[in-house]
Amino acid sequence: MDEQQVEQYLLSKPYSAFDYPFGPEVKVFKVKNKMFATLALGTGSEKDCGEKMAGFYCVNLKCEPEEAIMLRDIFSSVIPGYHMNKTLWNTVILDGSVPQGEIERMIDNSFQLVVNKMTKKDQQSILVHL
Template identity: 70%
Template sequence: MNEQEVRAYLLAKPETIKDFPFGEDVEVYKVKGKMFATLSLGKGNEKGTDGKLEGHYCMNLKCDPEEAVMLRDIFPSVIPGYHMNRALWNTVILDGSVPTGEIERMIDNSFKLVVSKMTKKDQASILIHL
């Protein structure tokens, strides 16, 4: 999945907007004001990433803590969330090594995790579209 496909998939989620609270280099995807994904181009100088991000788009996604560790074990391009709570977020390096279906599943799970923490009223207004 490339960055254009990821953008389209993220924005197709109900009530999702793209915002830039961290500057123009980091796209933040929110549902009802709550962040569920970020997308940015890696520069290669990100501390603690050993240059893995250089030249690749990278996406941060919220994740169940146990599943987060399993995904990191399965996919070398899934690492602890860069600049995020590493227990709850993964960074997915869009280098073509993670299958499209798996990336979509991770996005769906991130979206659902964020929605699950909202009020019942907000949840209902979103889930009706799924």
């Protein structure tokens, strides 16, 4: 998936929208004002993973801790969440090595994890659209 496909898929989620609270280079995707993803171009200046991220768009996604580790073991382009809680977030480097279906599944999972923490009323208003 490229960054446009990822952005389109993120925005297909009910009540999803994005803004730029961290500046114009990082799109932050939210559901009912709760962040479930970020999308930005890797600049190569990132410590420890700059070479991997340079020139590629990267998406940060929330994840269960055990699954986060498993995904990092399976895919070399899935790394601990850049500028995020590394236990709960993964960064997926959009270099074409992670299958589209797997990226979509990770997005769905991130979205659902955030929705699950919302009030029952907010959950119901979102889940009726899934």
